[in-house]
Amino acid sequence: MLKIEDLHINIEGKEIVKGINLEIASGEIHALMGPNGSGKSTLAQALMGHPTYEITKGKVTFNGKNLLKMNPSERSLAGLFLSFQYPSEVLGVNIANFLRLVYNKRVKKTLYPAAFRKLLKEKMEILDMKEEFMDRYLNEGFSGGEKKRMEILQMLILKPKIAILDETDSGLDIDALKIVSKGVTLLNKTAKTGVLLITHYTRLLNHIKPDKVHVMRNGKIVKSGGHELANELEKKGYTAFEE
C-alpha cells in the first residue's frame, strides 16, 4: 500500500532523513519510535507533501502510484491522512461545513447537511465529543487534547487507506488516550486502514497493538521488530539503539 524506498529529506539544505525504507500494507499497524530530532515528524510532513520539505533521493509509492508527484490535496484524495502534531486554527470556519466539504470531495458524492450531520454525530459519539463541537470554528481556541480528538474525528470521516499519526498521544491524559486509541483501532479493523504511529512513548502501544515497531535515530531506522521491541525500548531506552 505505502512503500518507502531509500528516502532522503532536506530542510533548508540540511539533510534530516537519511535513507528510510518502510512498507506498510493495508490493515497493518506500524509504530515509528525515536527521540526528539530523529526525523520522525519530518518524514510524516514530507509524506503528506509539505512544500518546505525537499525530497533529495528515494521513491515513495502509494497504492502503486508515485506519491511524490502528487500535491497534498491529491495525496489526501488518494487516501493518505496525516494527524498533525500541531493542527492549525482556522478562524471562522465551521467544523460541520468544513468536514462535509472534505467528505464530499473524498467520497465523490454529495451528502446534504442534515444527512452529514447525522453521520458526523455518530463519529463524534465514538470519540466522546459533544455535539456542540460541530458548530465551533476549526480548532479555534481548542485545548491540546481537543485538537487531537479533532484530528482523529477528521480521520474517521475521511476513512483513509493509510493514516500517519504524528505524536497524536502527546499531551493526552489517560482517558483521552483511550478514546483516541479506540478510534484508531476501530478504523484499522473496519476499514483496513494501515497506520503509522509516530511516538516517543511506549504507553500508546498498550492501547494500540502494533504489528511492527521501528526505532529511528538520526534520520535512519536503526532497528525493526515485532511488538517485543517496544518492551525492550521501554527497559533500555533509546541510547541502547545506536546506529
Add this chain to the structure above:
Amino acid sequence: MTNQKQKININANYKTKYGFNVAENYVYKTEKGLNEEVVKKISEMKDEPKWMRDFRLRAYKIFKEKPMPTWGGDLSKIDFDNIFYYLKPTDNQKRDWEDVPIEMKETFEKLGIPQAERQHLAGVKAQFDSEVIYGSLLKELEDEGIIFLGTDEALKKYPEIFEEYFGKLVPPSDNKFSALNSAVWSGGSFVYIPKGAHVKRPLQAYFRINAQNMGQFERTLIIADEGSYASYVEGCSAPIYSADSLHSAVVEVFVKKGARFKYTTIQNWSNDVYNLVTKRAKVEEDGVMEWVDGNLGSRLTQKYPSCYLVGERAHGEVLSIAYGGKGQHQDAGGKIFHISPNTTSSIISKSVSAFGGRTSYRGLIYVSPSAKNAKSRVECDALILDAESRSDTFPTMKIDESSANIEHEATVSKIGEEKLFYLMSRGLTETEAMSLIVSGFIEPIVKELPLEYAVELNRLIELEMEGSVG
C-alpha cells in the same frame, strides 16, 4: 508538490454580472461640469422651495472654497469638469413595477431587484443615476405611519421635517464632498419610523449608475423616533467604463430615545468609481445605532460611518468589511464620539487585500470630558493575500475623560503556508483552501448581513487560477 500560483479574485465576473449598461435615454441631462447655473437648474428642475435652493448655492460656494483633502487616498485624478451632475432618467417615480421603463426594469431585474422585495423586504427604492425611479412599501407599514420615500418627494410632502433635520448632522461645511453633495444632491431615501413602531423586515434601496461620467449624489435622511426599531439595506453597482464616475452621498440618521436602527451597505461599484461618502448618526438616550459597511467595489472609497452618542447610555457600532483588489484602494473605518456618560461603542473592521490592492483602516474614538464611564472596543484585522498588496491602520484615540475604558486590538496576517498545507492535506485544492480561509476571516461580519446579501457576498468570493498549473 506542484508550485501553483492560485489566488482569490473577488468580483472576477463583475463584467457580466454588474458591468453592463443600457442605452442612455434621458428626459433631462445637465451640461458637463459644475457652476452656479447648473446648481440653480437642478433646483429649478425639482421645483424646490427657496430655502433649499439657497442651501444648495451656499453649499456650492463652500465646495469651491474648500481644498481637496490629501490625508487619505489619491483624489488628484478626479476631474470635476468632466462629470455630469444631474441626469433625470424618467418623468416620475413609479409605484408599479410594470410602469418602470423597460431598460431600467431590465437593469434592476438583472441585478435581482425586485425579486428580493417579494421575498424578504418591507419596502424598496431603486435609484437610476440621479432619480429614484421606483418605490414601494408594504401596505400595513404605510398604515402604521411608516414613511419610506425618495428624498425629493419627501421634501415636497414634509417640508417642516426637512427644515428641522436636513443638513443638521452633516452640514455642507463638514467636508468638501458633503458640500458638493449638498449643492447638487438628488434622490436618496427618506425614512421615518414613528414612535414605538417595529419594522421587522428591512427597507431596501438600490443605487445604480448607468451613464458614463456620471456623478451620483444621493441624500438619505432617516429618523427613527422614540422606541422604534428598523433596518435599512442598500446596494450599489455600475457598468464598467474607462472614464471615471463619482459617487458622493450624504446619509444622516437620527436615532431618538430608546430607538434602534441598523444601516447596512454593500457597495460594489465598478473599479472606475470614486466613492466618497459621509455617513453620520446622532444617537440619543438608550438609543442604538449599528452601521454595517461592506466595501467591495470602487477605485477609491473613503467612508467612515460615525455615531455621535449624545444621550446617556447610547450605543454605537460599526462593522466594516473591505476588499481591495487590483487597482483599488479601500480607505474605510468608523468614528465614534462619546458625548454623554455611560455610552458604549465598538468598531470592528476586517479587510482583505489582494492583486496589488490596498486597504486602510481609519478610525476615531473620541471621549469628551462629559462622557463619564464611556466604554469602547476597537478591533481591526487585515488579511493580505500576496506580496504586492498592502494594508495600513490609522487609529486615532482622543480620550479627554479618565474614567473611559478603551480597548484596541489590531492584527495583520498573511495566509500562512502551514494553514494552507493543513487544509490541503484534507483534500482541498490550494484555491479552495484559500477561499475557506478568506470566508472564515470575514465570517463574523457576514453573519450580521441579511441572508440574501450574505449569500451574495459568499458568491463574490470566487476563485480564479492564475499562472500555470504544474
